[in-house]
Amino acid sequence: MLTDDVKTEIQSAYSKFLSQKDYKSRYGQRQMIAEFARYLGGIESDSKGTRKSKHKVCVVEAGTGTGKTLGYCISAIPLALNHNKKLIISTATTALQEQIVSKDLPDIVKNSGLKFKFALAKGRGRYLCLSKLEAQMADDGSEQESLPLFMMDNGLGSPDYKPLYQTMFAAYANQQWDGDRDKWPDNIETKAWSLITTDNQQCSNRRCSYFHSCSYYESRKLLEDADVVVANHDLILADLSLGGGVVLPAPDESIYVFDEAHHLADKALGHFAVHSPLKGCQTWLKQAAKLFAELLPYIKPSSRLRATVEEISTITRPIHTEIDDLYLRMEQSLDWDSSEDRYGQRPSPTGQQRDNQVLYRFSEGVVPDELKSIASELLKLFISLCRLVDEVNNDIIRSMDEKSDASLSKEDGERWFPVIGSTLSRVQSYQDLWRFFSTDDVKGQPPSARWALKKIFDNHEDIELYGSPLMADSLLYSRLWSKCYAALLTSATLTSLGNFNRLTNKSGLPDDSVYLSVTSPFNYSEVATLRLPSMKSDPGNSAAHTEELIELFPDFIKEQQGTLALFSSRKQMNDVLAGLPEELRAQTITQDDMSKQEVIKEHKRKIDDGDTSIIFGLASFAEGIDLPGEYLTNVLIAKIPFAVPNDPIEAGLSEWIESRGGNPFMEITVPEASTKLIQACGRLLRSEGDYGQVTLFDSRLVTRRYGKMILDSLPPFQRKYE
Known part of the structure; x- marks a missing residue:
């Protein structure tokens, strides 16, 4: 029940946070806070805290700039404490996970007046196993000593790793390192790390002579004391596959917040x-x-x-x-x-x-x-x-x-x-x-x-x-939605073609779940333009379309300092780059040149130096890229990001839908492309002061019936047909 005391606590925390940070209240954020509070407050439970009311989840789509993290934390934390439940915040990416732990939650503790403890949850594979480290350091190459290890997935390591292991052991013994891989000052080769970490099946738990000094179990103590646990989708799914409550708090004692929730169903398929x-x-x-x-x-x-x-x-x-x-x-x-x-x-x-x-x-x-x-x-x-x-x-x-x-x-x-x-x-x-x-x-x-x-x-x-499995709906329903105390789902892209149907079907959301799409704080029509140039070629003719992109790109790049060009195929990306004038090629960084993080770093360096920088990327650059202000004012999208029909899971799902009289293209392909296109367009505006243009080089947006459906689902930029 949402008592007056809890309502007052939420309102007070929100007001105090805004005052302390000198922020203005955002209408969409207030909607989000109210919806989550109404949902959580409406859950009925018995005297032991066991949920009695029918299981359902709360889904809120909130665009960039809404302030999602503050929105769900301000409402969910007081209610989780009031219900004596653990709040588990889960993200799809480590970048957001780290931001929530290192920036957002400390900020809320400092400025809202809410009193709570939080901790970061990671799987065993992110922590050092002292028993394995000892085995690697003790190995002298003799066959007898090595016998038990030859069958393990990783086996014995190279002698080249011995100095690293000795340094690690000394750092751990001197309490200069806590055994967390992510806190080691240098990059660790995957092979080297795999030799000194463990999993649930190989860990002897309390029977291990190093149990009381184990870095993983030390981290677990922090989880036990925490009111808020920050995890990721993969860890939650791994825990559920073990029955739930093994690595993380039990589902029936937990309130989940799934940020970047549009990834959850696809990740679930991978786990099963x-x-x-x-x-x-x-x-x-x-x-x-x-x-x-x-x-x-x-x-x-x-x-x-x-x-x-x-x-x-x-x-x-x-x-x-x-x-x-x-x-x-x-x-x-x-x-x-x-x-x-x-x-x-x-x-x-x-x-x-x-x-x-x-x-x-x-x-x-x-x-x-x-x-x-x-x-x-x-x-x-x-x-x-x-x-x-x-x-x-x-x-x-x-x-x-x-x-x-x-x-x-x-x-x-x-x-x-x-x-x-x-x-x-x-x-x-x-x-x-x-x-x-x-x-x-x-x-x-x-x-x-x-x-x-x-x-x-x-x-x-x-x-x-x-x-x-073709779909994760029944898996998520049986292992998560029907067992957890409560679940909140949020992301900037949860709707497809203007509705939540695709998400509901993919994720197996319970009947009577509640849905809300909140208003973005961005004034799209005033700060951004969606350009649709007249195209002679159809993207179905890849060669002709590529030649036209080579011809048009220079005019859409000139006088733009920060540009992101997104492609659906690596071949077209490389062909377009090869066909551009030498001057533009010299200004371009492709995702094949270096890691994603390094591409972003180099792009920002060039912009900071007053130079022009162009990024050429594929699907991974259409999401999770944060280039505010002058770092990005120009987004070029080669074509509608339809999935290539060569994935056996997508093929099987299409076959099944068609066998039932459905249209897989309209039921799967178009909605998925719509979501991906919204994500790609979302790279442009990251803060309220951002501005710029998005250009779509695909004639099907104006010549095909589904094109209008996709266009109508995009943010309300000012439209410019050329």
């Missing part, structure tokens, strides 16, 4: 996808057989665990046979040379592997019976293998607890635990894969996407299997 190369699986099984053979000498002679380990070696042989059979049948029965590409049957692979791989997508996600039968046998075998490895893992845990019936000594148990935990995790992932390929989809629901990628190289070839 499966894949594996067939021959790669066989190679791993051979390593597993070697691993357990190496384990035998450490097991006590009379132990029953010996029989389990021997059984593991036995069960790997029929698995090899079944995979050989599956590989042969897939090679012979699947039409790898099919030219059908209506639903992305043979997408053009990206990168240098273009000529080395070909994709086969199982139409409607249906795996032929003969292949599904083999997958079923493999599932049975991996279920048995998983049970046996789990028995070994449990016995090792008993040894670390110094149980009398344990089969290993405590020291050997501690030494083998990480590698057995890693092995168990891998077996479980293979089990998930074979279940995915042997189980029929639920009738009436969107089928899963299943496909195979055949890779051919000079000295070997392999077939990789992939599987993914």
Whole structure:
């Protein structure tokens, strides 16, 4: 219930913050605060704080400049404290996550009068594992000492890393570093870091001799004391996949705020996808057989665990046979040379592997019976293998607890635990894969996407299997929306073509959820112009369209100091750049030249020096780029950012929609393109003093019916048809 006391607290905090910062109240921000407060205050719970009212979420689209972070914090923090719930703020990008922790929340604590504690939540992979660091530093290259580590995903490191590890150990011991990768002063190679961090399956928790000095568990103590936890979508999804409440507070005790919420559904698909190369699986099984053979000498002679380990070696042989059979049948029965590409049957692979791989997508996600039968046998075998490895893992845990019936000594148990935990995790992932390929989809629901990628190289070839749900709606509903105490979703781009339908369907939002689109503080028509030049070419004719862009770009760049040009394909980006006059090429930085952060840094440096700077970028530069003021006054967009129809998930979804009598182009492609175009246009105005122009070089915006729909969904810039 939204009591008068809480209302007063919210109003007082907001007024005090504005006064302290000398800010003016924004109408859209006030709308946002009121909507979130009304939603959270309307939740009914029992005397134990358990939610009684029907589950629903609150969705607020708020454009750049609204002040979203302040809006949801001022309303949600007092209500979370009042309801005795944890407030979990989740972002899609580390940049926003860091901004909220280092800038926004300290600012609110200092200036609003609200009293609360906050902490940053990261997964184990961002923290040092002292046990692994010790193992890497102690390794002297002798085979005996190295045996347990050869099976791990990362194994032993290069001697070149030893000086780094010694420096890290000294810094940690002297309390000059807390074990957080992001706080290490220098860049750490991914390989070097992977050797000294861990995951949930490999961590022995309280049994580890370093538990009381563990950097990860020290960070967890901060989460326990915090009222507000700042996380990211990936960490929340990882926690939910473990059942919830493992890494983060339990969903039913949490109020979630999903900032950049338009990314949540797509990220969820990635967390529930499966894949594996067939021959790669066989190679791993051979390593597993070697691993357990190496384990035998450490097991006590009379132990029953010996029989389990021997059984593991036995069960790997029929698995090899079944995979050989599956590989042969897939090679012979699947039409790898099919030219059908209506639903992305043979997408053009990206990168240098273009000529080395070909994709086969199982139409409607249906795996032929003969292949599904083999997958079923493999599932049975991996279920048995998983049970046996789990028995070994449990016995090792008993040894670390110094149980009398344990089969290993405590020291050997501690030494083998990480590698057995890693092995168990891998077996479980293979089990998930074979279940995915042997189980029929639920009738009436969107089928899963299943496909195979055949890779051919000079000295070997392999077939990789992939599987993914087509939509994350049921996953998010069952694991998040129906379990959490409350959830707020916000972003600058949650609507598509002027409504929330696409978001609701993709994310599985509950019935009766509440939606609001708040007014932006920007006076678009006065400070920005949307230019639509008359185009002779149709973007469908890539060569002609590229030539026309080369011809037109110079006139739209001249007299502009800061320009961002966005393309839908790397080839067109590079071709346009190659065709520009030398003077403009010299002023241009492309996203292929350096990292995204370095591109932005170099662009700002040039503008600060009074020079002209042009950025050429792809989709990643259409979102999350913040170039206020003179850094960016000119945005050029080559064409409507339609998704290339070569993704198996998008292809499967299109196929399913069409089978139900729908129009996938109008239901998926156009709404998604509309959202992406809004994001691209959003690069122009970042603060109330910004101004400039956006130019769209796509004739379809004025010649096609859907073009008007897309134009109508864009910010209300002044229009200029040329």
